[in-house]
Amino acid sequence: MDPNLSGILARVSQREGVPPTLLLGILASMGAASGKPDFTRIEHDLLRKAGDFLALRGRLQTPSGRVPEIDALRSGAAQALEQGRLSEADRLLAQAEQRNLDDTTAGDAATRERLLLAASYRTDRGDVAMLRLTPQAYRDAATRYAEAALIAASTDPALARVLGWKQADALARLGADFRDRSGFSSAIAHLQALLAKLDPWREPVHFAEIRLRLGRSITGLSHLDADIGQLRQAAEIYRETLEDLPRDKAPGLWATLQGRLGEALARLGEHDDDAEQLEQSVAALRVAIAGIDRQRLPREWARQQFELGKTYVALGLRASGAAALESAVNCFNLVLQDWTRALTPLDWADVQDRIGAALTGLAAYYREPVVLEEAIAACDAALLERRRETVPTLWAKTVANRGEARLRLAALTRERAQAELAATELMQAVETLRGLSLAEVARPMEPLLIRAATLVKTLPPA
Secondary structure, three states: OOHHHHHHHHHHHHHHOOOHHHHHHHHHOOOOOOOOOOHHHHHHHHHHHHHHHHHHHHHHOOOOOOOHHHHHHHHHHHHHHHOOOHHHHHHHHHHHHHHHHHOOOOOOHHHHHHHHHHHHHHHHHHHHHHHOOOHHHHHHHHHHHHHHHHHHHOOOHHHHHHHHHHHHHHHHHHHHHHOOHHHHHHHHHHHHHHHHOOOOOOOHHHHHHHHHHHHHHHHHHHHHHOOHHHHHHHHHHHHHHHHHOOHHHOHHHHHHHHHHHHHHHHHHHHHHOOHHHHHHHHHHHHHHHHOOOOOOOHHHHHHHHHHHHHHHHHHHOOOOOHHHHHHHHHHHHHHHOOOOOOOOHHHHHHHHHHHHHHHHHHHHHHOOHHHHHHHHHHHHHHHOOOOOOOOHHHHHHHHHHHHHHHHHHHHHHOOHHHHHHHHHHHHHHHHHHHHOOOHHHHHHHHHHHHHHHHHHHHOOOO
């Protein structure tokens, strides 16, 4: 096995407390992938799947105390999952589902209870499907959630509604994980159908939950279609939902909507080169972070801090200058408290890279060599994990960031050796990206390369 994959499996297993065999089973479900693996995506996928597994295993291992045979089948399914045998787990859950239905007799209270169990068991099979990393598995999961919702509809409409949300989540995840436009489109159509059945004044929280998912799906579609109009639509959905949802009705949901609005406004502000939208993004993200319990949701807290730091950088390069860039560095340093190199090395490297870029921007205000030296040191740290042989695109971006910091340092100190290093690194980054058919990504680096080459010619040899 690739040593990078081995490292990912070990980290995720240790961090999440899940068996390595489960993670191997999830990876095996992908089949043989062509091209160079995206290790960042693989690690993020496994972290998410590990959390899903732990929740599912907890349900499967909880005995009902009603039918020992069913409890044994569900416990066996949990063991199969631990061993990475996902197909065997689904087979055992199908048997448990059938055994439950075999005992159903029409018309009595026991029947209603067993129908709810049937909905629960079908949901569990959907959750098993979502552990796989294939588009068809996600479609199967969405189908099972839809079936579970139909089963539950006559006995527990509230449960049926939640299962409808799960169906939408599976379809949206299909779009996000596999860049499948049909996943987002299907999720949007399903959510719009759910909204049509709701009265927002009588059920404001349920209405807001669906609108949150609708905004997320439209945002995802905007990424695939490169359609800024769709992103504006999503931002408007978040804004309108926040206006209609009283904060005290669902404070957690309200904070999540603020975060999503902040992220959308950040993208819009960068696209439109609009500092006002970026300031609105900062305000929304700060409110969202204040509403997150860091102890209970450390990942989401850190993720939102990361988004806030990115927005501060964008704002600092346009309007607020040094104050925004200093705030960005502070945000990124907070993120590093949770995204450590040992636990999430590529995320840690991403933060280090962004600290380097923020410090390079900050140097324009302080004009002190130490600021640029710290920027170079942050990029050096990022490159400990962003290695050319494993993540060449990320390596090139960080090398370019370091080259820009060196270029500014050389212009300040008039050191030819530093300018030569800057030119060399910028050339390496540009050539690497072109070799990866990413000329568009390399294009903004080309003026820096020209500046570095010009500076080398103007400085005397050491």
